[in-house]
Amino acid sequence: MRPNPAISTSSASSTIMESSPVREADPEKTDRSPYDSSSTRQSLDRIPSQQRETEANIYPEPANVVAADLEKGGLGPEGNQNLQTAAKSDDAPPPAAPPGFSPADFPDGGTQAWLAVFGGWCALFCTFGLINCVGVFQAYYLDGPLRDYPSSTVSWITSLQVWTMTLGGALFGRLYDSYGPKYLLYGGTVVYVFGLMMTSLSTKYYQFILAQSLVSSIGSSAAFNASMASVTSWFFRRRGAALGIMVSGSSLGGVILPIMMTKMIQQVGFPWAIRAVAFMFLFLLGISCLTVTSRLPPRPRPFVLKEYVDGLREPRMGITVVALFLFFWGMFLPFNFVILQARAQGMDENLVTYLLPIMNAVSILGRIIPGFLADKLGRYNVMIIITFISAVFCLGLWIPGKNNAAIIVFVVIFGFSSGGFISLGPALIAQISDIRQIGIRTGTAFAVQSFGALTGSPIAGAIVASQGGRYLGLQLFCGFSMLASVCVFFAARYVQVGFSFKKVV
Structure with a gap:
């Protein structure tokens, strides 16, 4: 309802304290805050426009962090419509975020x-450092305890490992939103180390599935x-850089661990190699338990399946999420099969051993540099570029490259570009999500991605087997799945800013 211009500024304060009967409020102004009562809201609607700032301070609007997270021109259809609606109302107050949720409230640095x-x-x-060296497990199993199994069957061990890890985000993201990170870190550390210890004792296929996968x-x-x-809860404008620095840990793990x-x-055999890794992980995860904290307080609430579906309807x-799935479908194939493919091309075994470390060493830069660039140029823009580079060099270099130099160059380029994907994926989800739902939204995205990781390697292994050990079909599947993700990422950008040359941050 329109404010009464006859009401003076001096009487506005008393109006706030009143709860007198008024006409039914404008539907567009109902339920605008989870903190207000209907009577108080109706009284506040009578305040003239110059008093709206007071109202915003008393009854802050729930933040749609997405709108704040996109620069001008990058709000998408929903954001543009909201801005147009606000522009039509001269006395509409500017939207305000609850304390702690507006972009200015993110520290973007500091000790914690x-x-x-x-x-x-x-x-x-x-x-993810251990995930990056699944090729070592694949090669060991095929040469050792599981030599009687086909490659496509053995691939299920590492594929299930990646699938379980990423699918778990649907549950653990929800638990994070409700209870914070500590319970997940302490419990996860114990279960992870226990599983690795059981892997060191495994000798049968089903035992590797249970313990490792x-x-x-x-x-x-x-x-x-x-x-x-x-x-993610600590950074806003520097989120891409912060996530890039953090996920570079997985790249260094991918260098050292293989x-x-x-x-x-x-030298000492597979069992003690895994135990040594488990003890090292226990120490490092202990550091994580002591240092990782969330800026946001826990918000316990009941489990609602609809929350997962609602996000995907946007x-x-x-x-x-579809684009992330498509890239995940092909991304792990070079990590899983480049060792076997290089051996098939006749590469020296001493050089084959260092292919994964080279790929992961370059990935350190790939996870940091694109993160910094994304904060400046736009996260969707940079994601489209790096996924396109991955697809093009997979099709244009990995397939025709038959010598050591070509394989090494491909490993270097793919390590850099795929590293950028790992760091920017969570940044994209955070960008289009309310920070108070960051756990469930990233968890949902990881859960969908997980099916790409689950099926990619077994499909690739079956293709290799059907072609008599040749890798052309695998390479085509890898390259075209990533190329499809480029198109879908571009579609995601289009629904936000169209074809215009604008920055989506």
Whole structure:
């Protein structure tokens, strides 16, 4: 309802305290804050426009952090419509975020924030760092205890490992929103180390599935999701850079762990190699438990399945998640099969051992540099570029490259570009989400991605087997799945800013 211009400024304060009967409020102004009562809201509607700032301070609007998170021109269809509606009302108050949720409330630095980044770095070293060297497990199993199984069957061990870890985000993200990171970190550390110890005792196929693919991955998922969501809560404008620094821990893990495990398997055997890794992870995850904190207080609430579906119904969220799935479908294939493919091309075994460390070493830069660029140029813009580079070099270099130099160049370029994808994926989800739901939204995205990781390697292994050990079909599947993700990322950008050359941050 329109404010009465006859009411003076001096009488406005008394009007706030009144609860006199008034006509039914304008539907557009109802339920605008979870904190107000209907009678008080109706009284506040009678305040003239110059008093609206007082109202905003008393009854802050719930934040749609997404709108604040996109620069001019990047609000998308919903944001533009809201701005047009606000422009039509001369006395409409500017939207205000609850304390702690507006962009200005994010510290974007400070001791606690950077300690959280360091703790997250340690957690990523242990979790995704081990995922980055699944090729070592694949090669060991095929040459050792599982030599009688086909490659496509053995691939299910590492595929289930990645799937369980990423799918767990749907549950652990929800638990993070309700209870914070500590329970997830402590519990995840215990379960993860226990699962690795059981892996060291395994000799049968089903034992590797239970210990490595399920138990250890559940603990890994809890620690990973708690760390990722916590760091996001501390940073806004520098979020891409902070996440890039944090996930570089997984790249360094991918450099150290393959060399460490390969040498230890040769010298002391697989069981003690895994135990040494487990003890190292126990120490590093202990640091994570002490340093990773969330800026936001826990908000316990009942589990509602509808919350997962609601996020995917939003066009920009749903399209972005599909794009993440498609890239995940092909992303792990070079990590899983480049060792086997290089051996098939006749590469020297001493050089083959260092392919994964080279890929992950370059990935350190790939996870940091695109994060900084994304904060300046736009996260969707940079994501489209790096996924396009991955697809083009997979199709244009990995397929025709038949010598050592070509394979190494591909490993370097793909390591850099795929590293950028890992750091920017969570940043995209945070950008289009309310920070108070960051756990469940990132968890939902990871859950959908997980099915790409689950099916990608077994499909690729089956393709190799059907082609008599040749890798052309695998390489085509890898390249075109990533190329499809480029198109879908562009569609996600289009629903927000169209074809215009604007920055989506």
